[in-house]
Amino acid sequence: MPPKPADKTPESRRTQMYKGVLELALLSLLRDGPQYGLKILDALRDEAGLDLAEGTLYPLLHRLEKAGLIASEWRHEQGASHPRKYYGLTDAGASELAEQSAAWLDMAARLNAFLKRRGA
Numbered sequence: 001m002p003p004k005p006a007d008k009t010p011e012s013r014r015t016q017m018y019k020g021v022l023e024l025a026l027l028s029l030l031r032d033g034p035q036y037g038l039k040i041l042d043a044l045r046d047e048a049g050l051d052l053a054e055g056t057l058y059p060l061l062h063r064l065e066k067a068g069l070i071a072s073e074w075r076h077e078q079g080a081s082h083p084r085k086y087y088g089l090t091d092a093g094a095s096e097l098a099e100q101s102a103a104w105l106d107m108a109a110r111l112n113a114f115l116k117r118r119g120a
Contacts, residue, residue: 018050022060024104025050027089027097030070034088037061061087069093 025048029040041057044050064070071090076083089097 014051018052021104022050022052022056023064024097024100026057026060026064027069027093027100030087030089031094031097034073034086036075036084036086040087064093069096 022044025044026040029035029043029048035043037054037058040061041052041054044052044057061070061072065072065087068090070087070093072085072087074083075086
């Protein structure tokens with residue numbers, strides 16, 4: 001049986017790139033303080049330009065919490081009709097963010113230089 005052709009649509013390429021940067025963007029966002037799920041989703045969409053669904057965000061939050069990089073707590077704010085689950089960065093998450101940020105910035109600088117090497 002011949003190999004299955006790779007999915008070359010712009011959407012599939014974007015999805016693959018998002019998988020690599022979503023965790024970094026989320027940890028970076030939580031560096032500013034604890035936030036609840038829909039606020040995180042809005043910020044990642046609006047500020048980071050990541051087009052992601054709720055179904056992508058919540059499994060990632062759960063995985064990062066299980067790994068000890070973030071912690072959650074329920075808060076009932078005044079005037080709110082129901083409690084919200086807030087997610088915040090742990091010390092381990094802050095260390096991971098620093099490592100991932102340094103690696104990303106180094107890789108991005110190298111890739112940008114590579115792409116510009118011949119006016120690409």
